[in-house]
Amino acid sequence: MDIxxxxxxxxxxxxxxxxxxxxxxxxxxxxxxxxxxxxxPPNANGSLHIGHALFVTLQDIMIRYYRMNGRKALWLPGxxxxxxxxxVVYNKKLEKEGRSxxxxxxxxxxxxxxxxxxxxxxxxxxxxRKLGASCDWSREKFTLDDxxxxxxxxxxxxxxxxxxxxxxxxxxxxxxxxxxxxSDLEIKYEEKVDKLYYVKYSLSNGNGFIEVATTRPxxxxxxxxxxxxxxxxxxxxxxxKALNPLTKKEMPVITDDAVDPDFGTGALKxxxxxDSTDFxxxxxxxxxxxxxxxxxxxxxxxxxxxxxxxSGLKVKDAREKAAEILKDxxxxxxxxxxxxxxxxxxxxxxxxxRVMKQWFVKMTDKPNKGGSSLRDxxxxxxxxxxxxxxxSRFEKEFMRWxxxxxxxxISRQIVWGIKIPVWYCDGQDNDVCRSKEGIIVxxxxxxxxxxxxxxxxxxxxDVFDTWFSSGQWPFATLMSKSGDFKKxxxxxxxxxGWDILxxxxxxxxxxxxxxxxxxxxxxxxxHGLVRDKDRQKMSKSKGNVVNPLEVAEVYGTDAVxxxxxxxxxxxxxxxxxxxxxxxxxxxxxxxxNAARFVLMDYAEPSRKPSFTARDKADLKEMEKTKKDVxxxxxxxxxxxxxxxxxxxxxxxxxxxVIEESKERIKSDDLKDPSRRKFAEADAEAAKEKLIIILxxxxxxLHPFMPFVTESIWQNMPNKTKKGNMLMIEPW
RNA sequence: GGGCGCUUAGCUCAGUUGGUUAGAGCGUUGCAUUCACAUUGCAAAGGUCACUGGUUCGAGUCCAGUAGCGCCCACCA
Numbered sequence: 001m002d003i004x005x006x007x008x009x010x011x012x013x014x015x016x017x018x019x020x021x022x023x024x025x026x027x028x029x030x031x032x033x034x035x036x037x038x039x040x041p042p043n044a045n046g047s048l049h050i051g052h053a054l055f056v057t058l059q060d061i062m063i064r065y066y067r068m069n070g071r072k073a074l075w076l077p078g079x080x081x082x083x084x085x086x087x088v089v090y091n092k093k094l095e096k097e098g099r100s101x102x103x104x105x106x107x108x109x110x111x112x113x114x115x116x117x118x119x120x121x122x123x124x125x126x127x128x129r130k131l132g133a134s135c136d137w138s139r140e141k142f143t144l145d146d147x148x149x150x151x152x153x154x155x156x157x158x159x160x161x162x163x164x165x166x167x168x169x170x171x172x173x174x175x176x177x178x179x180x181x182x183s184d185l186e187i188k189y190e191e192k193v194d195k196l197y198y199v200k201y202s203l204s205n206g207n208g209f210i211e212v213a214t215t216r217p218x219x220x221x222x223x224x225x226x227x228x229x230x231x232x233x234x235x236x237x238x239x240x241k242a243l244n245p246l247t248k249k250e251m252p253v254i255t256d257d258a259v260d261p262d263f264g265t266g267a268l269k270x271x272x273x274x275d276s277t278d279f280x281x282x283x284x285x286x287x288x289x290x291x292x293x294x295x296x297x298x299x300x301x302x303x304x305x306x307x308x309x310x311s312g313l314k315v316k317d318a319r320e321k322a323a324e325i326l327k328d329x330x331x332x333x334x335x336x337x338x339x340x341x342x343x344x345x346x347x348x349x350x351x352x353x354r355v356m357k358q359w360f361v362k363m364t365d366k367p368n369k370g371g372s373s374l375r376d377x378x379x380x381x382x383x384x385x386x387x388x389x390x391x392s393r394f395e396k397e398f399m400r401w402x403x404x405x406x407x408x409x410i411s412r413q414i415v416w417g418i419k420i421p422v423w424y425c426d427g428q429d430n431d432v433c434r435s436k437e438g439i440i441v442x443x444x445x446x447x448x449x450x451x452x453x454x455x456x457x458x459x460x461x462d463v464f465d466t467w468f469s470s471g472q473w474p475f476a477t478l479m480s481k482s483g484d485f486k487k488x489x490x491x492x493x494x495x496x497g498w499d500i501l502x503x504x505x506x507x508x509x510x511x512x513x514x515x516x517x518x519x520x521x522x523x524x525x526x527h528g529l530v531r532d533k534d535r536q537k538m539s540k541s542k543g544n545v546v547n548p549l550e551v552a553e554v555y556g557t558d559a560v561x562x563x564x565x566x567x568x569x570x571x572x573x574x575x576x577x578x579x580x581x582x583x584x585x586x587x588x589x590x591x592x593n594a595a596r597f598v599l600m601d602y603a604e605p606s607r608k609p610s611f612t613a614r615d616k617a618d619l620k621e622m623e624k625t626k627k628d629v630x631x632x633x634x635x636x637x638x639x640x641x642x643x644x645x646x647x648x649x650x651x652x653x654x655x656x657v658i659e660e661s662k663e664r665i666k667s668d669d670l671k672d673p674s675r676r677k678f679a680e681a682d683a684e685a686a687k688e689k690l691i692i693i694l695x696x697x698x699x700x701l702h703p704f705m706p707f708v709t710e711s712i713w714q715n716m717p718n719k720t721k722k723g724n725m726l727m728i729e730p731w
Numbered sequence: 732g733g734g735c736g737c738u739u740a741g742c743u744c745a746g747u748u749g750g751u752u753a754g755a756g757c758g759u760u761g762c763a764u765u766c767a768c769a770u771u772g773c774a775a776a777g778g779u780c781a782c783u784g785g786u787u788c789g790a791g792u793c794c795a796g797u798a799g800c801g802c803c804c805a806c807c808a
Contacts, residue, residue: 003767171806189804189805196808212808213808214808215808216808258806258807259807259808260807260808262807263807263808264807264808265808267808268807268808269808271808275806275808276806277806277807277808278806278808279806280806337808339807339808340805342806353806391747393735393736396734396735397734397735397803397804400733400734400735400803400804401803401804404804404805501803502803502804533742533743533757534742534743535743535801566744566745566755566756567743567744567745567755567756568744568745569744569745569746569747571736572737572744575743575744577743577757579757579758580743580756580757582770583756583757583770584756585770586768586770586771587770588770589768589770590767590768590770590771592767592768593767593768593770593771594767594768595767596767596768597767597768598767599767600767635747637747639744639745640745640746643745643755643756646755646756647755654767654768655772655773658767659772662766666766
């Protein structure tokens with residue numbers, strides 16, 4: 001063995017593993033049932049960061065352990081086109097290059113992003129290899145693969161046929177910067193101080209006025225009613241007409257329970273196209289209101305011509321100008337008002353509610369043929385422990401989120417994604433077609449309307465919310481190779497970050513059960529966000545980012561893996577620092593040197609070793625430790641499993657067992673002819689004990705530190721012939 | 732406005748059905764070491780387990796409350 005462990009040999013070890021074919025469970029001779037993990041596909045829009053290294057480590061620990069422990073272990077890797085996220089990244093890239101995203105033709109943009117994504121994907125694959133990920137590359141999937149799309153289309157069709165997907169015009173979250181709608185999960189709230197204006201709406205009969213509090217005077221031109229609470233002081237005016245202070249149009253005064261009598265003045269202006277509450281109130285009172293709602297804000301966040309004097313202004317400027325124009329209609333001075341404003345989770349642009357025709361998934365309604373809602377399918381599976389969360393507190397989070405679900409807008413007006421498989425027939429030349437409002441859901445391309453035969457059809461332009469397709473990942477990935485679904489589904493563990501519990505995990509559970517009748521995975525293990533030693537989030541601007549590949553280059557991949565797994569329980573944010581990694585690099589060196597000592601002058605024993613009582617106790621302790629490590633891995637308590645292995649190797653095996661053996665191995669008795677025979681046998685037994693324990697320790701440490709253990713294994717004299725790889729040694 | 736979580740050694744954290752004297756890593760201090768490893772060993776110092784009360788033979792662990800911190804969710808204009 002070399003005097004030093006050389007981590008630059010890691011690539012060669014990985015290549016040997018990969019070449020062996022044993023990443024593919026089909027090539028493993030195992031009697032046990034499969035053990036399956038579907039890798040959360042990393043977004044192919046950048047390079048891997050420390051969070052990826054964390055999931056690789058945790059999942060690889062399980063896969064390597066079960067592979068050694070008699071199971072057909074499948075870890076199916078993938079890459080995510082990550083629709084909106086990637087488009088945002090690419091948009092930024094173009095901005096840096098001084099090009100305009102919006103001036104590039106859509107087809108060309110798609111091709112450019114595709115090229116960008118595929119290049120990233122390829123790079124990421126090499127990084128996963130560097131981290132030691134023992135996944136089955138022969139089964140790798142990309143979220144835009146044809147067979148994945150087909151599964152996604154067929155799920156959409158099934159949902160549509162079951163009445164769980166519909167198209168509707170209603171207020172949706174619009175990001176003016178990214179020019180797309182977003183789901184309720186893709187917006188966040190920011191605290192903002194705005195002015196609360198008190199505006200008088202005079203009654204047309206001259207009997208005074210109603211006072212309305214609003215933060216949005218710029219939308220007054222789009223007001224079509226005043227709503228008051230039935231028990232408020234304004235109730236006496238219900239049925240009267242109020243005058244719009246800008247347009248002077250007569251608007252009905254109506255009553256609705258949704259109005260809070262204790263907030264503001266207890267009266268609400270109804271602007272259906274710019275506020276979702278207003279839209280709902282309007283929907284309930286269409287008949288009384290009569291006026292048609294209008295929009296005064298365009299898709300770019302500017303006032304449109306129907307806003308009259310405000311036309312062309314940005315919303316913020318329009319607000320100030322409106323306040324100026326309305327000065328005489330104010331009943332009192334505007335107040336500072338502190339409230340939560342919804343913004344785009346990516347760029348922080350204020351979300352403008354706009355009314356648009358979009359596709360929605362019903363979350364809480366039953367299918368039209370009967371059965372359970374998507375929500376109920378998932379809730380029941382979790383409640384009955386068919387899906388178990390680690391740590392269990394996420395079960396509470398999950399249930400609470402499921403409790404108040406609203407329908408999910410899955411339409412996105414972006415280029416980078418899977419087109420919604422819908423055509424619209426403008427001909428509508430027969431009743432069947434008209435009854436479907438010209439909507440045609442089709443898994444394949446169409447030339448003409450299948451209902452009326454008209455060739456006057458056009459394809460839907462919108463693409464899916466990426467989570468709609470990635471929510472189908474566990475079964476979609478297994479459906480493409482024949483036999484896989486049957487063999488590997490449901491999968492065993494879904495290991496991912498808790499930040500995407502709602503975005504992804506919840507959707508996978510719903511769609512998984514909906515499509516296959518079975519849960520997609522039995523256990524969800526959620527890890528946290530990797531933080532620096534001061535518990536700070538890592539970010540480029542703070543300069544505290546640890547690039548896993550760079551530190552692996554310096555300290556070895558094994559050290560990086562160990563520092564990610566030790567010291568953090570499930571669901572908590574792991575803390576990592578270069579000092580910590582250096583500490584585990586020292587451990588790597590310790591392992592290497594201990595092995596070097598054990599293997600030094602080792603020869604096959606000439607007789608059956610006669611172990612002393614102490615030897616037997618040492619061997620027993622090793623067995624016990626190994627069982628303990630296995631137990632903790634199986635409990636998904638990787639933190640302790642790693643710590644036990646670490647502690648045993650260093651402070652029992654190296655510090656005690658090896659140290660105490662030195663006397664016997666180097667005994668002066670060996671030089672004394674009268675004692676020599678006994679001493680030789682004893683030295684041999686000591687050496688034999690050391691090599692047995694070392695050998696078992698390598699197995700025990702392999703799932704955590706695959707490279708150094710495999711590379712020592714290659715020097716072991718007693719390694720079994722077959723394959724000569726620790727990776728597939730029986731645990 | 733609702734909910735969840737955290738508070739244990741100087742620092743970062745474990746402590747999974749309540750059970751001897753509360754642990755690890757790093758850091759600190761002292762000593763040792765040409766002998767696999769200074770990327771080392773041995774040893775030491777360091778904790779009223781946030782606070783208050785309760786259940787119990789027994790509480791870091793269970794219950795209630797208080798304080799501080801963090802996070803998630805939410806269409807009161």
